[in-house]
Amino acid sequence: MRLPVIVDPELARLLAACAVGNWSGADDLVRKLRDRFDTPIERGRLARSLVRLRDEGLLGDSLAAVAFLDLSRDDCPALIEAALRHVATVKAGVARSSSGLLVV
Numbered sequence: 001m002r003l004p005v006i007v008d009p010e011l012a013r014l015l016a017a018c019a020v021g022n023w024s025g026a027d028d029l030v031r032k033l034r035d036r037f038d039t040p041i042e043r044g045r046l047a048r049s050l051v052r053l054r055d056e057g058l059l060g061d062s063l064a065a066v067a068f069l070d071l072s073r074d075d076c077p078a079l080i081e082a083a084l085r086h087v088a089t090v091k092a093g094v095a096r097s098s099s100g101l102l103v104v
Helices: 009-019 023-037 040-055 061-072 078-091
Strands: none
Touching: 009 023, 009 078, 023 078, 040 061, 040 078, 061 078
């Protein structure tokens, strides 16, 4: 998932909430923002990431299957929220990226 380069006020609030560890505030903002990021392009990007993780042995077949089922649903999938939450925490500098980098 990619966050836009220009950060709008809602996204800025999400990054600020992640930076200070306000997880309940961050969760509320993720629910507000998820529809903006729940697009066919982002779903495709997540699906390709799942295939790569499964092929590299970093994700089990059963968990990959559940994730693919979640992505195929029309209603707000949990995977979109989880990806948005993770990207926001990485961008806020409180979590490492999947490659192990800490973005500051």
